[in-house]
Amino acid sequence: MRRIIAATFVSLDGVMQAPGGPEEDPTGGFQFGGWTFPYFDEATGAALDQIFGKPFDLLLGRKTYDIFAAHWPYAGEEDPIAVLFNKVTKYVASHDDATLSWNNSRWLGADVTAALTELKKGEGPDLLIQGSSNLIQTLLRHRLIDEYTVLIFPLMLGKGKRLFGDGTVPAALKLIRSQSFPSGVIMATYEPAGDIKTGSFALQDPSEAEIRRRQSLE
Numbered sequence: 001m002r003r004i005i006a007a008t009f010v011s012l013d014g015v016m017q018a019p020g021g022p023e024e025d026p027t028g029g030f031q032f033g034g035w036t037f038p039y040f041d042e043a044t045g046a047a048l049d050q051i052f053g054k055p056f057d058l059l060l061g062r063k064t065y066d067i068f069a070a071h072w073p074y075a076g077e078e079d080p081i082a083v084l085f086n087k088v089t090k091y092v093a094s095h096d097d098a099t100l101s102w103n104n105s106r107w108l109g110a111d112v113t114a115a116l117t118e119l120k121k122g123e124g125p126d127l128l129i130q131g132s133s134n135l136i137q138t139l140l141r142h143r144l145i146d147e148y149t150v151l152i153f154p155l156m157l158g159k160g161k162r163l164f165g166d167g168t169v170p171a172a173l174k175l176i177r178s179q180s181f182p183s184g185v186i187m188a189t190y191e192p193a194g195d196i197k198t199g200s201f202a203l204q205d206p207s208e209a210e211i212r213r214r215q216s217l218e
Contacts, residue, residue, distance in 0.1 A: 003126045005127065008136075010153070011035065011153055028159070028160070035153065044181055047187050059091045059127040061094075061135035069101065072102075073086055088104065091116075140165075149187065154185070171195070173192060174191050174192075
């Protein structure tokens with residue numbers, strides 16, 4: 001079976017909008033496009049190599065697809081990420097497929113969740129989400145994401161599109177691995193871990209505490 005992996009840059013307050021440049025996504029009056037740039041160094045680049053080092057196909061919302069399609073086909077073969085992105089299959093959540101001109105692009109159809117549910121049952125590489133905040137909300141709502149790899153940058157952006165936005169449903173997560181870099185960036189990978197468990201720090205009734213103590217000794 002194939003997995004859906006969300007690999008995302010976020011600020012400490014959870015914003016994921018326009019990490020790559022000022023013109024990437026200024027919707028909503030967002031003024032901080034390109035906020036990841038000052039933090040990129042050799043170590044952060046190596047983290048991306050880890051993400052892209054395993055076989056994958058891309059899973060993209062329409063806005064991110066258009067941004068990528070306007071850049072990566074023209075980036076040149078000396079750019080290893082461009083080579084990867086141009087080669088792999090791009091699955092696109094869009095209202096139609098009329099202008100999916102980037103090579104190896106496939107429209108997911110009118111029912112994105114049904115299409116992805118079927119894709120996950122098949123054989124092939126994992127489906128790697130880049131950007132695509134609106135698509136992520138749909139996938140969160142239907143619990144279709146199998147892994148989150150989040151690069152957390154040491155800044156707060158205030159307003160903007162968030163990774164865990166209006167599609168978020170309550171769920172527990174399990175930390176699989178984490179790593180920090182000299183720039184202050186932290187990379188953390190999580191898997192879903194079922195429902196949320198709760199408890200209480202309230203003081204127990206002495207008799208109840210004694211019963212629990214005796215039971216533990218049996």
